[in-house]
Amino acid sequence: MSAPRQSLSKAERLKAFLVEEARSAGFDVARVVSPEAIAGKAPAALDAYLKHGRHGTMQWLQETKDRRSDPRTLWPEVGSILMLGMNYGPEHNPLDVLAQKDRAAISVYAQNRDYHDLIKGRLKGIAGRFAARSGGDVKVFVDTAPVMEKPLAEQAGIGWQGKHSNLVSREFGSWLFLGSIFTTEKLPADRPGTDSCGSCRACLDICPTNAFPAPYQLDARRCISYLTIEHKGPIPVEFRPAMGNRIYGCDDCLAVCPWNKFASDAREAKLRARDDLKAPALADLVKLDDAAFRAMFSGSPIKRTGRNRFLRNVLIACGNSADPALIDPCRNCLSDDSAEVRGAAVWALSRLLGHEDFLRLKDNATEEPDDTVRHEWHMAVGKQ
Known part of the structure; x- marks a missing residue:
């Protein structure tokens, strides 16, 4: 006769509820990480990045360094963090437009409405329902907040930071929007992701401006995404020919990732590109x-x-x-x-x-x- 099945603890039930709410809201993956999980490695990497000036004119990275380095500095009461990912894998190869010189290449994520607005509204809904169920406090963050989303997502087991410094998932390749819900509740943490880049250098070798001084390191000052979006004033002449027809962002290092081939069957949550922005x-x-x-x-x-x-x-x-x-x-x-x-x-x-x-x-x-x-x-x- 088999042993009776153990009942879930309150923390496990709350986690299961939170993950189910996330999936019902259209997120493809949701996993829990403890706020101290990125202590050490991630802050050290950020320090080195800033020390070398690789953030360019993005001065807010320096100004918010301490809050980015430890979620508990941002919100001392945080007990657990739910990291969420929404797949936005494109229907077409975004590199195809690069050969159409009279057309403009716009990064996949920007070919429809602002994903910050889309995700933040859903996060607030999930967080509100969880707070009502748990009685704990919650905060939601998307990209613009001083949260190191990619290291936290890696520690939550959503994927790993690839050699292009972006998050890579076995299920969704390099195409995930990330968001987070901070809660005062202490929930069971998931296991961290494992680096599966192996010897692949595709993302490094395809970069038009050699923006990667080494694997897992990005110099934003040479990155076309930074140059076309964040950089103010004239773009340095040395990078202009290499920009080609990329007018907003650059998908080269994301699109060439071989893990993308596993993302084709999970596209329900992605944003559909506007026809007028695919190749204007x-x-x-x-x-x-x-x-x-x-x-x-x-x-x-x-x-x-x-x-x-x-x-x-x-x-x-x-x-x-x-x-x-x-x-x-x-x-x-x-x-x-x-x-x-x-x-x-x-x-x-x-x-x-x-x-x-x-x-x-x-x-x-x-x-x-x-x-x-x-x-x-x-x-x-x-x-x-």
């Missing part, structure tokens, strides 16, 4: 004024970059296109109100026009009031 024409994007930009990207994460920075990226893609149909739209940008846009237009035209045609535009340089744009003219004329 550069000729259309380069004409956007502020009102048109805001209308097109309402509810999109792209809107946060602002029209001028976005047009800067689009103009660099125009310069890389070798498409003569883009010459006139780029020339129109020479009189734009934004110095950031005018400077990028100078570079684009220096690539699209022949020597004599470009030199005929020199009068624009003498009338230019902005030092950075005059510098663009100086560099461009010098190379003609």
